[in-house]
Amino acid sequence: MSDPQNGWVNPLRSDIDKRLPRIAGPSGMVIFGVTGDLARKKLLPAIYDLANRGLLPAGFTLIGFGRREWSKEEFTEYVRAAVEEGARTKFHQSVWERLAEGMNFAQGNFDDDEAFDKLAAMLAEMDAHRGTGGNWGFYLSIPPNSFADVCHQLERTGMAKATEESWRRVIIEKPFGQDEESAKELNNIVNAVFPEESVFRIDHYLGKETVQNILALRFANQLFDPLWTSQYIEQVQITMAEDIGLGGRAGYYDGIGAARDVIQNHLLQLLALIAMDEPVSFSPDQLRMEKVKVLRATHPVYPLDETTARGQYTAGWQGSEKVVGLREEEGFDPQSNTETYAALTLEVQNRRWAGVPFYLRSGKRLGRRVTEIALIFKNAPHLPFDASDISALGNNAVVIRVQPDEGVLMRFGSKVPGTEMEVRDVNMDFSYSEAFTEESPEAYERLILDALLAESSLFPTNEEVELSWQILDPILDFWAEDGRPDEYKAGTWGPESGDQMLARNGHAWRRP
Template identity: 50%
Template sequence: MDHAPQLIQERSAPPATLVIFGASGDLTRRKLLPAVDNLARHGRLPDQFALVGVARTPMSDEQFAESALGGKSLLDKRQLAGGVRYVAGGYDDPETYKRLAETLDELDAVRGTSGNRLFYLSTPAGAFEPVINGLAGAGLNQATETSFARLVIEKPYGRDLATARELDGVVHGAFEEHQVFRIDHYLGKDTVQNVLALRFANSIFQPIWDRSWIDHVQITVAETLGVGTRGGFYEGAGAMRDIVQNHVLQVLALALMEPPVSFEGENLRNEKVKLLQAIRLPTDRDVSEAAVRGQYTRGGTREELMAGYREEVGVDPLSRTETYAAMRLNVDNWRWAGVPFYVRTGKRLPARLTEVALQFQRPPHLPIPADQLTELDADALILRIQPNEGISLRFGAKVPGHSFRVRTASMNFSYDQTFVEESPEAYERLLLDALIGDASLFIRSDEVQQSWRIVDPIIEHWERDRSPIPSYEAASWGPTDADRLIGRNGRKWRNAS
């Protein structure tokens, strides 16, 4: 008997109020409000949904509604009409949270939001503690059997392991771990999630995803832009804290972890933590060989000359902050023992690129003469996360002609050319997950701590090292030390043209 195919049930948010702290800030304007609008456009938000902004900037409900809805449709403003509120006040002022509680109670009554609240901390990290304590002081951290109270926290989650643990103490003093959603927008990208689909929905890849077949792995997060107007922030962060500790290590964990029992949140995050625990910590002696830093200087062309990092607004003219970081990591487990993992990130590089490249072992014996293999590279599987999202498989193929010559060729899968479906923005997916209560793509407390455990020794070594920081010209692929890092065993970086 034939069975009709089952339709996939589309995911939609329950009745709830989204409360954005830092509602007058840049992240809210550029990412969060457009994400809310897109969710509404695609029918993912119920009529019983409300939006509340909280910030120090004086503003009326009408002014916030205009700023939130003025440039966006939200179904021609009908869906949120009457459901937008604004609470002005200091984050350390109990009166702010008293007014917020009154506003939320009112929305429960007039919008039917059922007492469900999602608090989003789109503020500088210094405001996390007063906001969390303010919510707890007003009783807004309490969930019931029929309603939820959840907290979404942006990075940076601490500056090192010690401060991350201190922040955890504040968070867990007010919220249970299952209420906390630590956000990394990289995990909201379809192409990052496709790493899971590639690995666990295809039987052909699993047998070769280990030390027997893979020579090494490269993960690259390259940016063409400099620090722009974020010089003051970046001075206190650097490439290792800003990108490696979160984005890079999260992508690495998804690419290397063992198969989870299911994609349910805890099972998925358990395997990521196990992988991070297996990464060998660099000793102080090893750091000089296993990690490289750099800082961009003036470069480019006469027509497009780019300023050096120390010339950027808000940057110390004698800054020692790294804008480039590269590391060699080793994973001490059965699957990956002996396979080196090279990760790098940098600003002012020649191309915007995020990819994971798995290079395979060369054949143990080649019966083909060497002069017929002059253009043959090692086989590789490249996962392109951005831009030109997709997958490439690199392999050797015979060149047409009378002689037997072998050259590297590629098979390419492109998201744009294969799927007609529109890929949602990362914040759109993550906001919906947090409203639903799906924590799969959010970071658990022990994940944060394991990531800091890996990068802390390197950061501490660099802070003690008073030798001149290596430099690289803007629009180049980084300091020459990075080429030596990967070249010690005859390997080289995949540098896009």
């Protein structure tokens, strides 16, 4: 399979046997914000793990850009410490030495012309001596307000310019905007320098094996997809719950909140994968087409005072630990209305999903850490049992556990052993860890490798980002005029208004 921009053919990307590993071609990466938590905890360990699995080229080159006055040796030691602390695979000295040979550090600020001139010279030197072939990915692990400066510098120095023989790509971390207007502004800034096919917006949830398995579960099995309609499904619940508080992120989190931080990206992407129609193929264009169709059809349910809820956690117990409330968290403005719990009701206005409420919720300091998608089925139209026989029978359900304990649970009714016809709910539980001996790669491994390979299926486009904000903006505007969020105790499952949101339809949150 040929690289679309430089014609390089990777024999292990051939269509002859797609079971062979996908190996990146000659390339390098520059990480802006390399001294931040994300790079230290996720990106640098993921790059080592890819090298350790033999998925990076021998001449792969890593350049860090930051304000610290580091030498190449000091940067290499920093990367090694991050790798030893966070790598998923075993540390091998030979792999490390080969990877470390291609490391370097560029010191400077984002508005420093001289620093970017030196960076451009460094890339040219690496192309000449490391065999990177002019192929570079620029990872913006930086705040969005710095995108413009970095993109301008990359354009000014010619580093963003691809040729017929080489590619240049930009990889961008969320959050991508605060609303639709700011997202469009950021898209315009980035797309003025990089064409859309060279922009890779990271949503690390899409790199998780269990999220990708949604497509396999639905479209590889006749058992499921025919039932994936409003004819059989009563409601869909998508939950991302965390049991931690702000944990030192108060300055970042204040003014963003649970809806912007999680729902606009992670949960709406999960909704799109759950609700989309079968694509013609799993090519990036076909997948995007079906996701965009779903997002265009998705709207809030009104009135918003009944179909949404938000809250802030107060002091309580997280397991056996007593924890402080949000307003006592260091660095958080006690007068802030930023929510740590957000729940909303959406509808997908198309033939497949008409009338089915999609309930999305996310929060901090909830009962336990869990991300799951629950499809709750309607009751059978006729039950030929006495009421006493089925008093313990609930709705059938398919639950996709994204994390932890990755797997799929099916709940259905079964007869209780005995002389009476008593039917009770039972669970059939599939676990990834028990069913497969293969180890799942960490999400950032998959996404970094995909960016190097120009495999864009798991990266939201500018259109998807803007559509997601179109869905969320009316709710955020309503909340901005609605006063303070409700309160809920740490260790519980959110404010009472979150339960009432479902109760108005005769529904209740599934307890993970």
